[in-house]
Amino acid sequence: DSGVTQTPKHLITATGQRVTLRCSPRSGDLSVYWYQQSLDQGLQFLIQYYNGEERAKGNILERFSAQQFPDLHSELNLSSLELGDSALYFCASSVAGQGQETQYFGPGTRLLVL
Amino acid sequence: GNSVTQMEGPVTLSEEAFLTINCTYTATGYPSLFWYVQYPGEGLQLLLKATKADDKGSNKGFEATYRKETTSFHLEKGSVQVSDSAVYFCALATGGGNKLTFGTGTQLKVEL
Numbered sequence: 430d431s432g433v434t435q436t437p438k439h440l441i442t443a444t445g446q447r448v449t450l451r452c453s454p455r456s457g458d459l460s461v462y463w464y465q466q467s468l469d470q471g472l473q474f475l476i477q478y479y480n481g482e483e484r485a486k487g488n489i490l491e492r493f494s495a496q497q498f499p500d501l502h503s504e505l506n507l508s509s510l511e512l513g514d515s516a517l518y519f520c521a522s523s524v525a526g527q528g529q530e531t532q533y534f535g536p537g538t539r540l541l542v543l
Numbered sequence: 544g545n546s547v548t549q550m551e552g553p554v555t556l557s558e559e560a561f562l563t564i565n566c567t568y569t570a571t572g573y574p575s576l577f578w579y580v581q582y583p584g585e586g587l588q589l590l591l592k593a594t595k596a597d598d599k600g601s602n603k604g605f606e607a608t609y610r611k612e613t614t615s616f617h618l619e620k621g622s623v624q625v626s627d628s629a630v631y632f633c634a635l636a637t638g639g640g641n642k643l644t645f646g647t648g649t650q651l652k653v654e655l
Contacts, residue, residue: 477642529575531589534586
């Protein structure tokens with residue numbers, strides 16, 4: 430158990446809909462990362478937050494947005510969903526978001542868009 | 544930009560065989576290097592890491608050495624077990640942001 434929790438575990442929805450994925454980092458970790466794992470794209474970094482502020486952005490679509498709240502949990506919002514958004518979404522956390530730190534991953538949310 | 548190249552899988556070995564999974568990287572600056580493992584139906588777990596050249600990371604019988612001259616971080620284990628069957632990801636992080644760049648993953652199957 431990494432100490433990172435994600436909800437829900439599974440999500441099935443329809444094209445055009447909007448969903449929210451939630452992540453709680455390990456106790457004491459200030460930085461949260463979101464990654465997408467799909468068969469065709471592999472594991473891709475989406476976005477990073479540190480203590481409530483966006484720190485880095487990767488291959489995140491404009492239809493997707495995220496935020497980190499004062500209690501440090503984070504939410505990833507996916508809107509106008511398309512079939513190609515079906516993937517496993519991971520959240521990870523680390524202490525301060527620096528280059529040598531270990532990132533601890535949650536169990537993931539599996540999203541299926543029908 | 545940063546990139547990680549891993550050997551294609553799946554790799555199928557008999558129990559107690561020697562394992563090598565090759566990983567090479569391209570990065571600006573001086574990356575930290577990681578191996579993560581994903582067991583079926585689970586998230587990623589850190590297996591080992593190395594933060595500077597010539598460092599050797601090791602854990603659970605696995606080891607990898609950070610080779611700056613060959614830009615490589617090959618994963619090795621002397622004697623694999625059936626329980627090692629999983630997907631292994633090589634990854635790197637650079638700079639202050641710490642975002643991970645992953646390889647495509649190598650599936651390992653260990654048979655009795």
